[in-house]
Amino acid sequence: MQSNLITPTPSAYTYPLLVKQLLLNSQSLYGDQEITYRGELRYSFHAFRQRVGRLASALTALGVRHGSTVAVMDWDSHRYLESYFGIPMMGATLFTVNVRLSAQQILYTLNDSEAEVVLVHADFVPLLEEIKGDLACVRHVVVLADGEPMPQTSLPVAGEYEVLLGQASPDFTFPDFDEHTKAATFYTTGTTGDPKGVSYSHRDIVLHTMATAMTLCSPRDGQRLHREDVYMPITPMFHVLAWGIPYIAVTLGLKIVLPGRYVPELLLKLHDTEKVTFSHCVPTILQMLLQASQGGMHDLSGWKVIIGGSALSPALCEAALECGIDVFAGYGMSETGPVVSLAQLPPRFKPANRQEEVWMRCSTGRPVPMSDFRIVDENLCDVPHDGKSQGEIVLRTPYLTQGYFKKPDASEALWQGGYLHTQDIAVMMPNGFVQIVDRIKDVIKTGGEWVSSIEVEGLIAEVPGVQESAVIGVRDAKWGERPMAFVVCKPGAKVKAGAIREHLLRYVESKRISKYAVPELDRITFVAEIPKTSVGKINKKVLRDRAV
Structure with a gap:
């Protein structure tokens, strides 16, 4: 039988999916577009490409080769954006170090990743000094x-970043190589055991960029990204490549505002002066921005903000909407690239009421293109899409991590049955919208029922004066587990445990939640x-330890 495989002519270019390809249009079409660091340093995309070349030349002079690992310890800066491109484009691996880990965890990740060169902000030099004697592979800083x-410092300093780039050639030729080459690595921040290394290939990054951009750019208006947007990341660039959005911003030729260290007042100032229209962050950062903007000094209307990392509560969503922020949730994990779903409102959506709109914005959303997104039982059988039947989210996309670095057993557990297991329990609606109920480890098993800690947290957040809450399960001799709530009040507010309990009991009467979901008075703790x-x-392991 004759093969139907396409055989390219010898002169054909097979176009590997490499990070460098994301720069093509931004250079040819948007070379005059601007990148700014804190509003203090500004340069064009043309200059960005030259600096990326200088970075690669400087690293080559330090002995970095195809397959080397270069670690970065920095705030969200233009240097980080240059590293996103320059390091993987030369065939090396970019390691984005989580600078918020403990010194010993950072030591573990630097050694485990086999990083040879570290680009380190002056703020983190003392931390690196603390562990320098145990660094196994680092040759240059x-x-x-x-x-x-x-x-x-007594670290093996090769020089200062700007000085080295100034001495290096911008004319670095970035070669072609296999698109499955490892481009970036970082470490998950689990609450138990050592951090686990997660890696992505060039192909993974390019396909994630395409799928996520396709989803963000598809709506006609609202909750969308377009070429006139001004982008400012407020998710650390060390965390899952800032959710991959910087690659999208460069590919589309957007103006990019890099804020450095997150200070609410500076973020709001940059939003105002640079006309920022698109960002993403965790709920805690959004809460900080809303608090800092009180007093009417800042007009936040028209700011599109994706919330991820933790659940977006209806109360926080309402507060953001009242300020004019077009807020919506996104879902993913370190292991998923990360974006696999977005809570964009459906076309021609006409909500029955504000509550329905808020629910959709706070939901897990609908899968992005090319995602095999399933909710399954323990036998990997799909549960009904009825909004009630619960199961675990399992995934296949063209950009999921293929396993944990040097951890074969954990990798096999992650991919059991040929699907990536998220450990998230969810339901799916008939219209394809997904709602996460809880993490498997955080579901509270009480009174013969499963209670969603996420749902109870969202309801507690509705109580006037409550800023945020966390709900965990604690051991109970009679019921197995019972919920316990930790509550933070807004500045100056006074909230009583009885008011929280009464609020939740009203939802029991309406059959929204079970009576077993309501904490007793002595299990509502203000912190x-x-x-x-x-x-x-939210670190629920710490809370469980406190509750023992």
Whole structure:
């Protein structure tokens, strides 16, 4: 039988899906577009390409080769954006270090990743000094002085970033190579055990960029991204490549505003002065921005903001909408690239009431193109799409991580049955909208029922004076587990446990939640703050330890 495979002519270019291809149109069509760091440094996309070439030339002079790993420890800066491109484009691997981890965890990740060169902001030089004696592979350190004098250090410093780039050639020729080459790696921030390395190939990054951009750009108006938008990331660039959105912004030729370290007042100032229209962040950051903007000094209307990392509560969504922010949720994980669904409102959507619109904006959303997005039982059989039947989200997309670095057993568990297991319990509506109920480990099993901690948290957030809450399951001799709520009040507000319990009991009467979902009075605890992980998620392990 004759093969029907396409055999290219010897002169044909097979076009590998490499990160460098994302720069093509932005250079040829949008070369005059602007990138700014904190509103203080500005340069064009043409200059960006030259600086990317200089970075690759400087790293080559330090011995970086195809297959080397270069770590970055920086705030959200133009240097980080240059590293997103320059390091993988030369065939090396970009390692985005989570600077909010402990010194020992950072040491573990640097050694586990086999990083040879570290680009480190002056703010983090003392941290690197603390662990330098145990670094196994690091040969050179490049300091990002950020315009300040070089810090005194005994680290093996090869030079200052801007000085090295100034001495290097911009005319670096980025070669073609296999699109499955590892482009970027970072480490998950689980609450137990050592961090796990997650890697993405050039092909993964390009396909994630295409699928996510296709979804964000598809609506006619509202909750969309277009070429006249001004983009400012407020998700750390060390975390899942800032959800991959910087690659989309460069590909589409958007003006990019990089804020450095997150300070609410500066973020709001940049929003105003740079006319920012598109961002993404975790709920905690959104809450901080809303608080900092009180007093009417800032007009937030028209700002499109994706919320991820943790659930977007209806109360926080309402508060953002009242300020004119076009807010909506996104869903993904470190292992998923990360974006696999977005809560964009359907075309010609006419909500029956405000509550329905808020629910949709806060939902897990609908899958992006090319996502095999299933909700299954323990036998990997699909549950009914009736909005009630619960199951685990399992996935196949063309850009999921293929496994954890040096952890074969964990990798096989992640991909059991040929689908990536998210550990998230959800329901799917007939219209394809998904709503996560809880993490498998966070579901509260009480009174013969499963209680969603996420749902109870959202309802508690409706109580006047409540800023945020976290609900966990604690052991109970009679019921197995019972819910316990940790509550943070808004500044100056006084909330009583009885008011929270009465509010929840009204939802029991309307049959929205089970009576077992309502914490007893002595299990509603008011705290100054709720512990978070290094990427802003509620750290329920710490809360469970406190409750013991």
